Amino acid sequence: QTSKTKAKPPPVVHYPLNNVTTSADPEANLETILILTPLARFYQGYWDNLLKLSYPHHLISVGFITPKTREGNFATQQLQDVVHKTQTGPEANRFASVTILRQDFSVPVAQDEASRHKLENQKSRRAAMSRARNSLLFTTLGPSTAWVLWLDADIVETPPSLIQDLASYNKPIIVPNCFQRFINEQGKEDLRPYDFNNWQDSVEAAALAKKMGPEDILLEGYAELPTYRTLMGGIAELEPERDQSTIIPLDGVGGTALMVKAEVHRDGAMFPPFPFYHLIETEGFAKMAKRLGWQSWGLPNYFVS
Amino acid sequence: QTSKTKAKPPPVVHYPLNNVTTSADPEANLETILILTPLARFYQGYWDNLLKLSYPHHLISVGFITPKTREGNFATQQLQDVVHKTQTGPEANRFASVTILRQDFSVPVAQDEASRHKLENQKSRRAAMSRARNSLLFTTLGPSTAWVLWLDADIVETPPSLIQDLASYNKPIIVPNCFQRFINEQGKEDLRPYDFNNWQDSVEAAALAKKMGPEDILLEGYAELPTYRTLMGGIAELEPERDQSTIIPLDGVGGTALMVKAEVHRDGAMFPPFPFYHLIETEGFAKMAKRLGWQSWGLPNYFVS
Numbered sequence: 001q002t003s004k005t006k007a008k009p010p011p012v013v014h015y016p017l018n019n020v021t022t023s024a025d026p027e028a029n030l031e032t033i034l035i036l037t038p039l040a041r042f043y044q045g046y047w048d049n050l051l052k053l054s055y056p057h058h059l060i061s062v063g064f065i066t067p068k069t070r071e072g073n074f075a076t077q078q079l080q081d082v083v084h085k086t087q088t089g090p091e092a093n094r095f096a097s098v099t100i101l102r103q104d105f106s107v108p109v110a111q112d113e114a115s116r117h118k119l120e121n122q123k124s125r126r127a128a129m130s131r132a133r134n135s136l137l138f139t140t141l142g143p144s145t146a147w148v149l150w151l152d153a154d155i156v157e158t159p160p161s162l163i164q165d166l167a168s169y170n171k172p173i174i175v176p177n178c179f180q181r182f183i184n185e186q187g188k189e190d191l192r193p194y195d196f197n198n199w200q201d202s203v204e205a206a207a208l209a210k211k212m213g214p215e216d217i218l219l220e221g222y223a224e225l226p227t228y229r230t231l232m233g234g235i236a237e238l239e240p241e242r243d244q245s246t247i248i249p250l251d252g253v254g255g256t257a258l259m260v261k262a263e264v265h266r267d268g269a270m271f272p273p274f275p276f277y278h279l280i281e282t283e284g285f286a287k288m289a290k291r292l293g294w295q296s297w298g299l300p301n302y303f304v305s
Numbered sequence: 306q307t308s309k310t311k312a313k314p315p316p317v318v319h320y321p322l323n324n325v326t327t328s329a330d331p332e333a334n335l336e337t338i339l340i341l342t343p344l345a346r347f348y349q350g351y352w353d354n355l356l357k358l359s360y361p362h363h364l365i366s367v368g369f370i371t372p373k374t375r376e377g378n379f380a381t382q383q384l385q386d387v388v389h390k391t392q393t394g395p396e397a398n399r400f401a402s403v404t405i406l407r408q409d410f411s412v413p414v415a416q417d418e419a420s421r422h423k424l425e426n427q428k429s430r431r432a433a434m435s436r437a438r439n440s441l442l443f444t445t446l447g448p449s450t451a452w453v454l455w456l457d458a459d460i461v462e463t464p465p466s467l468i469q470d471l472a473s474y475n476k477p478i479i480v481p482n483c484f485q486r487f488i489n490e491q492g493k494e495d496l497r498p499y500d501f502n503n504w505q506d507s508v509e510a511a512a513l514a515k516k517m518g519p520e521d522i523l524l525e526g527y528a529e530l531p532t533y534r535t536l537m538g539g540i541a542e543l544e545p546e547r548d549q550s551t552i553i554p555l556d557g558v559g560g561t562a563l564m565v566k567a568e569v570h571r572d573g574a575m576f577p578p579f580p581f582y583h584l585i586e587t588e589g590f591a592k593m594a595k596r597l598g599w600q601s602w603g604l605p606n607y608f609v610s
């Protein structure tokens with residue numbers, strides 16, 4: 001090497017995977033978390049809630065994937081604005097990194113709530129969602145990632161201690177109970193269960209699956225497919241003094257708020273865009289993780305919305 | 306922000322996924338390639354061959370995953386030595402980055418060639434290999450990765466133009482024909498087919514699969530499982546004047562030299578550690594990619610060893 005060589009040697013990095021711990025007390029062990037959000041629409045409430053998370057922000061990396069549509073372009077712009085403000089603002093708020101990916105395949109159906117929930121649209125929509133989630137996951141997961149928290153873009157309200165709370169159970173996969181605030185018939189603020197993909201399997205659902213062809217998928221919440229599964233949204237206790245630490249095993253999970261140990265993903269657990277045991281996306285993920293030896297869990301009395 | 310604040314804002318990176326092209330002329334389009342190698346044993350010939358690749362090294366990132374065994378520790382040390390030499394040596398040789406991961410789960414069986422090829426050991430061994438490949442893939446795949454080239458640690462001989470040659474077909478998944486040099490009974494240097502996982506499916510194999518239980522896997526090259534598949538190793542033409550560009554569709558692929566467009570992996574295609582349509586690891590990967598809409602291809606007359 002002559003003295004004229006200005007180029008520094010490119011980075012050589014050595015990451016012993018076993019130094020990445022996951023534990024019930026991630027903060028004490030400096031465990032890094034990757035928060036991943038597929039984002040089609042930007043809500044300020046989502047960002048405000050994110051900022052209020054009490055887990056040290058320097059241990060949090062955030063990743064987004066947005067569709068390449070006019071709506072997605074606009075949402076990306078709004079996202080970039082708040083990201084810039086936060087990352088150049090008070091140091092305690094700044095995240096370790098923020099990555100925004102644009103997905104490189106198109107969205108099959110309209111995004112309004114009625115259209116996207118039509119049964120015939122669900123298969124293609126959730127397959128597209130699966131590909132988006134996998135792109136985001138495979139691309140952002142890094143050597144030092146200990147936990148991955150999937151968070152939908154319309155989650156605007158969680159306890160500030162969400163990360164510590166979910167990690168405290170030290171489970172490979174765990175979800176809180178996701179509700180939606182609305183104005184009821186009496187004109188009053190009310191809460192209703194929202195994520196119907198957090199469930200325990202049933203004999204009836206297994207029977208339905210047995211009769212299905214390889215391309216058929218079982219979806220939750222459609223009269224045409226009476227699964228009789230136990231939905232976590234239906235077993236919540238609502239009193240303020242409820243035991244928030246009640247924990248139950250789950251066979252299916254949704255993506256509204258989904259905490260996963262990085263090792264589960266590293267084993268290969270992803271979101272199948274194709275029917276996997278007649279399940280797809282996040283529910284297929286829970287099944288895949290089960291095949292890999294990882295059990296999913298839920299907290300019916302711990303809420304996000 | 307006061308002038309006393311020394312901390313720079315953490316990185317915010319925006320990667321439009323559609324700017325990552327994959328084409329038949331990757332060099333012209335500055336496409337980055339990620340070469341991934343699960344490595345249990347270090348061979349100098351592997352590294353020498355890697356250095357001789359004519360694709361611009363500044364467009365190549367290399368990733369390794371090594372088992373946490375005494376053998377793996379030693380191989381890691383040898384690897385670190387050559388990596389250091391190369392990355393601090395002549396600039397044209399240096400790779401964009403080199404990452405070495407240690408796998409955080411144990412290896413089920415002995416590594417000698419006889420043991421690891423025993424049928425009963427294959428399932429657990431290939432499941433462990435799958436987890437290692439997935440860990441390496443999920444952890445190193447980045448936003449600017451266009452291609453992924455899986456290369457076994459005992460591949461010591463490829464054309465220097467391997468990357469450009471494989472990419473030139475512009476296929477989502479493509480493999481060359483992998484052979485092994487050996488000394489034959491006449492005491493002369495000879496070549497024999499080595500990777501039996503590059504195959505086209507057969508009626509017989511489909512019939513075998515139909516009779517299998519959900520935990521059974523179909524492995525190639527075992528008398529107990531007569532698949533009658535067309536093995537790419539068996540249809541190579543050996544004359545020097547053979548047409549090296551002969552290309553055939555494949556249903557199963559091996560990992561000795563396996564070129565994959567990053568978008569295939571980003572869709573979710575990984576190496577199933579569990580029986581997936583009675584296939585596992587790289588063969589399961591080909592099936593999974595097929596489910597995702599991506600066809601695998603092989604070059605029976607283009608050799609690596």
Ligand SMILES: Nc1nc2c(ncn2[C@@H]2O[C@H](COP(=O)(O)OP(=O)(O)O)[C@@H](O)[C@H]2O)c(=O)[nH]1
Nearest residue numbers: 038039040041065066067103107132152153154
């Ligand atoms: N990247 C991406 N994100 C999407 C797309 N469609 C929806 N999302 C996001 O995925 C999550 C779930 O979508 P949402 O519309 O809330 O589905 P719902 O809760 O089932 O009604 C939200 O965070 C959305 O912003 C899409 O096509 N691409």
Ligand SMILES: Nc1nc2c(ncn2[C@@H]2O[C@H](COP(=O)(O)OP(=O)(O)O)[C@@H](O)[C@H]2O)c(=O)[nH]1
Nearest residue numbers: 343344345346370371372408412437457458459
């Ligand atoms: N990380 C890791 N790599 C392995 C392990 N076992 C084998 N390898 C590597 O995986 C590749 C395939 O293994 P090899 O022993 O050559 O298998 P064979 O070609 O089927 O006999 C080679 O690159 C090995 O160095 C393991 O337990 N962990």
Ligand SMILES: [Mn+2]
Nearest residue numbers: 152153154256
């Ligand atoms: Mn939603």
Ligand SMILES: [Mn+2]
Nearest residue numbers: 457458459561
């Ligand atoms: Mn080998």
